Amino acid sequence: MQNFEAKKFNIPALKGISAKNIEEHLKLYDGYVKNTNNILNEIEKLSKNLSPAEHVYAITEMYRRFSFEFDGMRNHEYYFASFEGGSKAISDGPLKKAIEKEWGSFENWFALFKTLAKTRGPGWAILYYDEISERLINGWVDEQHLGHLNGLKPVLCLDLWEHSYVADYQPSGKAQYIEDFFANLNWGVVEGNFKS
Numbered sequence: 001m002q003n004f005e006a007k008k009f010n011i012p013a014l015k016g017i018s019a020k021n022i023e024e025h026l027k028l029y030d031g032y033v034k035n036t037n038n039i040l041n042e043i044e045k046l047s048k049n050l051s052p053a054e055h056v057y058a059i060t061e062m063y064r065r066f067s068f069e070f071d072g073m074r075n076h077e078y079y080f081a082s083f084e085g086g087s088k089a090i091s092d093g094p095l096k097k098a099i100e101k102e103w104g105s106f107e108n109w110f111a112l113f114k115t116l117a118k119t120r121g122p123g124w125a126i127l128y129y130d131e132i133s134e135r136l137i138n139g140w141v142d143e144q145h146l147g148h149l150n151g152l153k154p155v156l157c158l159d160l161w162e163h164s165y166v167a168d169y170q171p172s173g174k175a176q177y178i179e180d181f182f183a184n185l186n187w188g189v190v191e192g193n194f195k196s
């Protein structure tokens with residue numbers, strides 16, 4: 001079976017978020033890649049010469065957890081890649097224009113997205129693009145997978161699990177982590193996601 005490969009990220013020194021925390025966080029990412037592959041390999045093993053009632057609980061439960069592992073892998077790939085190349089402001093290009101069209105101004109969207117990012121509990125704040133309606137849409141995903149919007153393309157993924165910030169900010173420092181995430185963000189990468 002073909003396995004997913006863990007990507008490598010060239011992450012510069014960041015404001016607020018320590019290299020140690022990034023190192024530990026990348027280990028968690030590797031775990032999502034590993035478990036994505038493990039589930040698919042286990043299902044393949046169990047599905048050899050399968051009769052209808054065989055392994056039904058094992059297989060269905062693995063599929064139930066598959067979206068957690070797969071989306072955990074993909075969400076982190078967007079997150080880590082958005083630090084590569086170092087901090088860069090948003091340009092007056094197509095993404096900023098699309099944000100202004102949807103929310104009136106970049107500042108309006110920014111305030112709204114930072115509010116969304118303060119959702120309680122582990123999950124992700126995501127800016128998506130919907131190719132069908134040609135609109136940008138903000139969304140919240142619980143855990144790694146619950147609430148993803150069908151068919152929409154992630155443009156910007158912000159990890160709000162405590163593992164992404166507690167070692168550097170303490171649990172009460174979530175708001176500062178969100179500010180620092182944006183201070184570290186390479187908007188050029190985010191604009192590239194939107195373009196593609």
Ligand SMILES: [Fe+2]
Pocket residue numbers: 025028076159161163164
């Ligand atoms: Fe994470």
